[in-house]
Amino acid sequence: MPDDYFRRYSPADIFGNAHPLEIDLGCGDGKFLLEMAEHYPERNFIGVERLLGRVRGVCRQIEERKLSNAKVLRLESQYTLEWLLEPGSVSRLHLLCPDPWPKARHHKRRLVQEPFLTALHQALASDGEFLFKTDHPDYYEWVCEEMDQFNQNTTRYLPLDWPEPPSDHALFYPKTDFQLHWESQGKKIHRLRYRVNGKTAN
């Protein structure tokens, strides 16, 4: 828990070192977060999750696995990006199988829209990346359109290749619980990867 919800935190404030920080927004039961933290001890990971039961479960597993480079924050995703993290502090942000809010009257609840893209651009480091997956073709199209619109006057996110299976063996990227669930039902997972553009290194 942060000491103060009204100040900004750098990776050094949170972990006591300046290793690259990765955020898993809506980390759920934490499978991806825990496997990434085990695989990359030289990086720091924060899972953001609003459901207390899930947060407690992930905390327990972080302790059991003795991971000093992983933490879970029980907070709302947009607030975390916009107000809690120091601008330019995030190396990669993962948004994996978020709630797609399929009904038209609920589309306004979808996380990826202009305020989110603005807050994300602020939070990412000058070479930071945004990685997104969904089983929902309509949400995938929505994110592509939101990005195009956001980039209309100035290109602030550049699309990157993200082949499956990864051609770059260094790109260890475990599947989340929701990805495994949707794939077991025969659903295709759509993926997008962007690098932030137009920011200078601190």
Ligand SMILES: C[S@@+](CC[C@H](N)C(=O)[O-])C[C@H]1O[C@@H](n2cnc3c(N)ncnc32)[C@H](O)[C@@H]1O
């Ligand atoms: C569909 S689940 C996906 C979980 C995980 N990423 C996966 O792929 O297995 C979405 C998760 O995001 C959390 N969540 C949804 N909206 C959120 C928000 N605004 N802030 C924080 N967590 C949120 C939910 O509680 C849920 O655990």
